[in-house]
Amino acid sequence: xxxxxxxxxxxxxxxxxxxxxxxxxxxxxxxxxxxxxxxxxxxxxxxxxxxxxxxxxxxxxxxxxxxxxxxxxxxxxxxxxxxxxxxxxxxxxxxxxxxxxxxxxxxxxxxxxxxxxxxxxxxxxxxxxxxxxxxxxxxxxxxxxxxxxxxxxxxxxxxxxxxxxxxxxxxxxxxxxxxxxx
Numbered sequence: 001x002x003x004x005x006x007x008x009x010x011x012x013x014x015x016x017x018x019x020x021x022x023x024x025x026x027x028x029x030x031x032x033x034x035x036x037x038x039x040x041x042x043x044x045x046x047x048x049x050x051x052x053x054x055x056x057x058x059x060x061x062x063x064x065x066x067x068x069x070x071x072x073x074x075x076x077x078x079x080x081x082x083x084x085x086x087x088x089x090x091x092x093x094x095x096x097x098x099x100x101x102x103x104x105x106x107x108x109x110x111x112x113x114x115x116x117x118x119x120x121x122x123x124x125x126x127x128x129x130x131x132x133x134x135x136x137x138x139x140x141x142x143x144x145x146x147x148x149x150x151x152x153x154x155x156x157x158x159x160x161x162x163x164x165x166x167x168x169x170x171x172x173x174x175x176x177x178x179x180x181x182x
Contacts, residue, residue: 028061058086119132
């Protein structure tokens with residue numbers, strides 16, 4: 001399992017798709033899964049730029065991972081964990097052998113660049129600048145302690161500069177994972 005984290009607009013989904021195609025493995029965008037499957041209050045939270053509660057988030061993720069033998073087969077998930085309880089879920093699965101962890105990557109990008117990318121995407125949750133800024137605030141509030149927690153648990157989080165071209169970032173990701181080729 002490869003976990004790819006980064007603020008909204010950092011290029012997570014693009015890089016996850018590229019890496020998934022390179023490795024020939026399934027990949028999931030947590031934001032895409034939430035936009036597709038979240039209902040009720042969880043959907044309302046998402047549209048307001050809030051991070052949805054851990055329970056619905058992890059139920060959606062667990063259902064998406066069901067058909068994959070995550071103990072043996074490679075898979076990529078981007079955008080999760082975003083909280084310490086979510087990180088604890090991952091750690092329990094890794095420690096029990098249910099998930100084989102290949103690496104954790106953190107795409108870093110400046111807010112101005114991320115905002116520009118989000119405006120170009122044209123998604124419903126990217127159309128309001130106030131919602132975009134709320135998402136940045138939520139991300140910063142939750143992800144720093146989550147990444148610190150993962151590191152405290154002995155996991156390596158590879159920091160990747162996400163501000164380069166798509167190709168430059170893809171190459172940096174492959175390099176950090178020790179992947180060769182194309």
